[in-house]
Amino acid sequence: MAASRQPPFCHVEFGGAVAAREPPEAAPEGLEAVFPREVGLFADAFPEETRYGFCGHVLTIAQHHGARLGVAAPVWEAALTLCKYFEKQKLNFWGKKVIELGAGTGIVGILATLLGGDVTITDLPLALEQIQENVHRNVPAEHLARARVCALAWGLDHEEFLRDYDFILGADIVYLKDTYPMLIRTLRHLCGPHSTIYLSSKMRQEHSTAVFYEALLPLHFTSELAYRDENENINIYRVTSKQNS
Numbered sequence: 001m002a003a004s005r006q007p008p009f010c011h012v013e014f015g016g017a018v019a020a021r022e023p024p025e026a027a028p029e030g031l032e033a034v035f036p037r038e039v040g041l042f043a044d045a046f047p048e049e050t051r052y053g054f055c056g057h058v059l060t061i062a063q064h065h066g067a068r069l070g071v072a073a074p075v076w077e078a079a080l081t082l083c084k085y086f087e088k089q090k091l092n093f094w095g096k097k098v099i100e101l102g103a104g105t106g107i108v109g110i111l112a113t114l115l116g117g118d119v120t121i122t123d124l125p126l127a128l129e130q131i132q133e134n135v136h137r138n139v140p141a142e143h144l145a146r147a148r149v150c151a152l153a154w155g156l157d158h159e160e161f162l163r164d165y166d167f168i169l170g171a172d173i174v175y176l177k178d179t180y181p182m183l184i185r186t187l188r189h190l191c192g193p194h195s196t197i198y199l200s201s202k203m204r205q206e207h208s209t210a211v212f213y214e215a216l217l218p219l220h221f222t223s224e225l226a227y228r229d230e231n232e233n234i235n236i237y238r239v240t241s242k243q244n245s
């Protein structure tokens with residue numbers, strides 16, 4: 001699966017559109033054209049820093065690409081679509097308890113924190129350092145207490161978390177068929193009668209993403225398509241517990 005790959009330098013995106021980036025260098029000539037100076041191109045891992053603008057906030061997000069973090073390293077398009085959705089819908093997180101699953105860089109949870117939420121940002125242990133770094137870069141010190149970063153492996157750790165979340169968020173976390181039953185178990189545990197889940201997904205046929213939404217989720221939840229980005233093939237679902245109906 002391919003993320004919206006970006007070159008290894010800092011650039012600024014507003015609502016997903018590139019607003020400014022480093023000026024391109026003149027095209028290399030001779031040997032330099034064959035052996036570029038950019039040694040990072042050959043390294044296993046390279047860091048990248050990207051700025052995004054949503055809801056009047058500029059977020060500086062570090063992404064540590066490489067084998068160690070794997071899919072947790074980049075900002076995936078589904079995360080940006082969810083952030084844009086918050087902006088369009090003017091979603092209000094003030095005083096709300098929020099949890100993000102499979103946060104990767106933490107961009108979604110960080111935006112929810114800046115929009116007033118009391119947010120728990122979770123992922124597998126390997127991603128927590130990157131998320132913590134991004135939290136510290138973007139959340140002012142006086143609000144850091146509203147952005148906790150915790151390990152939560154689906155199907156394993158959820159019992160340690162309460163069921164009192166107003167919002168449960170996930171961007172591009174429906175992509176590994178084997179994990180679907182564990183993800184459902186975690187969602188069932190976290191989702192109380194007053195919770196709203198927002199899941200933003202690239203609808204990949206090869207990963208049976210539609211099976212998750214059309215066959216598995218409806219067994220326990222009521223869900224509706226809240227938004228679709230036709231060009232990116234990304235759907236955002238608003239999901240609630242069946243206990244509500």
Ligand SMILES: C[S@@+](CC[C@H](N)C(=O)[O-])C[C@H]1O[C@@H](n2cnc3c(N)ncnc32)[C@H](O)[C@@H]1O
Binds near residue numbers: 073077101106170171
């Ligand atoms: C495709 S990435 C999406 C990252 C981020 N939400 C985004 O959209 O930019 C999937 C994320 O799910 C996390 N993940 C995968 N399996 C998981 C599991 N069993 N429990 C918890 N998180 C998991 C990965 O570590 C990764 O951060």
